Amino acid sequence: MRVVVAPDSYKESLCAADVAAAIAEGVRQAAPEAEILSVPMADGGEGSLDAVLAATKGERRRAVVLDANGQPCEAAWGWLGNGTAFIEMAEAAGLERIPPAQRRPLRASTYGVGQLVLQALDAGARRIVLGLGGSATTDGGAGLFQALGGHLFDAEGGELPPGGGALHRLSKVDTNKLDGRLASVQFEIAVDVDNPLCGERGAAAIFGPQKGATPDDVAFLDKALAHFAAVCREASGRDEAGTPGTGAAGGLGFVIKSFFQAEFRPGVELIADLAELDQALRGARLVFTGEGRMDRQTLLGKTPAGVARHGRRQGATVIALAGSLGEGYEALYEVGVTAAFSVVPGPMELSQACHDAAALLRERARDCMLLWLAGQTGH
Structure with a gap:
């Protein structure tokens, strides 16, 4: 009997691989003979690098790059072999790297993400998978473009400084010295x-405030990004500003879509492909998935919904385990989740629940497995 365990992380508690290990242990307690396949998952945002490396047995590499404020930091990226690299942009330009008092929404830059791309190119990458999410930036990918050799000039011929706040001064985009690779x-x-x-x-209106942008900052950044898009359109011949997804991660995908060979894909589907989720699901009778909190928003591209859709196509029972179940979580039943449970047995402080998450997952997975087995045997 094959059981597939494909959860996301429990934020601020356990990474996806540790969640999968805890669930697998609980399943094993109830069904020692089961074939258990662990496939740590993510949706392309924070935690995706860890999940991809755990699922693919890829190699974690490190580089010193600039963070969103232009300060040196150590960032990890993944080499998956066969010419494929995985980069989680938050490793270099993530919001969590910058203390709240030091966040600079007008000056935050994606330059460090471009430096990670250069690392991948040096390793021989021909395919670069880029996970967006958790960014501190709203620069439309301008910093990445400059790190890769592009130039952004103002009317006097000077190079623009970092950050989305400078984009209103953009006069010319120069692609002549972009890295030829x-x-x-x-x-x-x-x-x-x-x-x-x-x-x-x-990007500015929806995500700017969480990065420290005031209402005036949001309006200024939105106009600056619109101007950036217009000048980029003249340089590239592509009009990508309205393309769905270009507003993610402060517009990082916009510049990549405008100047390079790029495809946008739902994060959970891309991670599922890298982790070979469908191969693992073949012949599986039961699937466990989950994340720290599940509610109506989980339907919007999050891991449990994506795994459930894949599981349903294979005819498997799908059990979703969450730290908490919020309003509208029942909508998951429409996309393939058979049953959803909170792992918390009763009132508990959040700090305690996070501390005990592995044990709680083991216990709930064991109980769910026992119940499922009873249903199969009729006892």
């Missing part, structure tokens, strides 16, 4: 939102 690289961009670059649903 980029011409033979395919980018696959993992996104879990469909926001465009600009406007009321754009």
